[in-house]
Amino acid sequence: MKDIDNTKASSEDLKEKLDEEIHQAEEVETEEKEDNSVEIEIEDEDKPKESKKRKNIFGKESEKDKLKTELEEQKEKFAEVHDKYLRLYSEFDNYRKRTQKEKLEIIKNASEDMIMNLLPVVDDFERALENLQKSDDIEALSEGVNLIFQKFYSILEKKGLKPIEAKNEKFDTDFHEAITQIPLQEGMEENVIVDEIEKGYMLNEKVIRYSKVVIAK
Template identity: 55%
Template sequence: MSTKEKNHAQEDVQKEQFAQNVENVHSETSGQEEVQGAETEEKIEAEESQEQTAEEKLEKELETVKKLVEDQKDKYLRLSAEFDNYRKRTLKEKAELIKNGGEKAISSILPVLDDLERALQNMQKAEDVKAIYDGVDLIYQKFLKSLSHEGLKKIEPVGESFDTDYHEAIALVPAPSEDQKGKVLDCVQTGYTLNDKVIRHAKVVVAQ
């Protein structure tokens, strides 16, 4: 075989080896791409599965929140209705109390009114002034007793130290003695308390 033929033969061998190497590289590359493709698909599927799980969890939480909101809304509506009924009932009771609050007190003094009517009838016939006075005094004491049952009390100021919480000074006079300074000497108009609350101050004369 000539040198030229040998060279051609070597070139053919080299070409075959190059082609084989290229084929091997292509085969390896294809295998790696297939493996990478499979891994990518698995990764995508895993991500999609996680997303679905997160969405399901979010939907459950949303349903729970919606249910809670509905429950709270129902409770609020019930409470609002109950409060409105309570307010209306309270206003009605208050109006009735204002309208008829004096019924008990009026009922308690009706017997006194009856006594006054009888006293007036007897006064037309009576000639004994002392008897008339005693009768009126009895009616007065009965009237005070009836009012005391309702919590009314007289303020007894004479001889007491002047107190602006209970007394109203209408005059100042020189004290008869040193120990009477600042004390009440006389009561011009009786004061009253109702259940320990002053409803009318006693008008008094004070020593100074």
């Protein structure tokens, strides 16, 4: 009877041990499942981060491409403006050279025209000098020289030359240059020109030589 009881007790102990091992095995399996679940969740949580990272990278690359395109456009605009500047500068330089050349031609032609007008006067002077050696008629020679002078002066007047009025005129710094002054005497007005040392001239209303004068002060 005791043997039967012992055998029964051993069977129950064995069953308890088996149940305990099965329970432990189930707990281990449950823990492994939970761990796997956590890993999957962590991986799932990381996926949006990776996706955002990729989006950021692609976004930066897109912005970089946009800036690169804008830079190329600005380079093209600069090249176009620079080309226009060079062409305008070249045109202006050619214009400057052309006008300078034309100005020199005008001066040259004006000088040539003046000389051509004065050549007859030179001819008259040459004839007067020849007559001076052949004739003793001083009055006739004087009249001839006076006619030559009138002819010469007439040519200058046609070119715009005009004498500046000075003697007995009021002193004007726009036309006159006071060389000296004398004390004011009876019958004289102050700052009036009493004598002209050198005649002044205007060419086309522009003073080319001031009258050198003496004034009463």
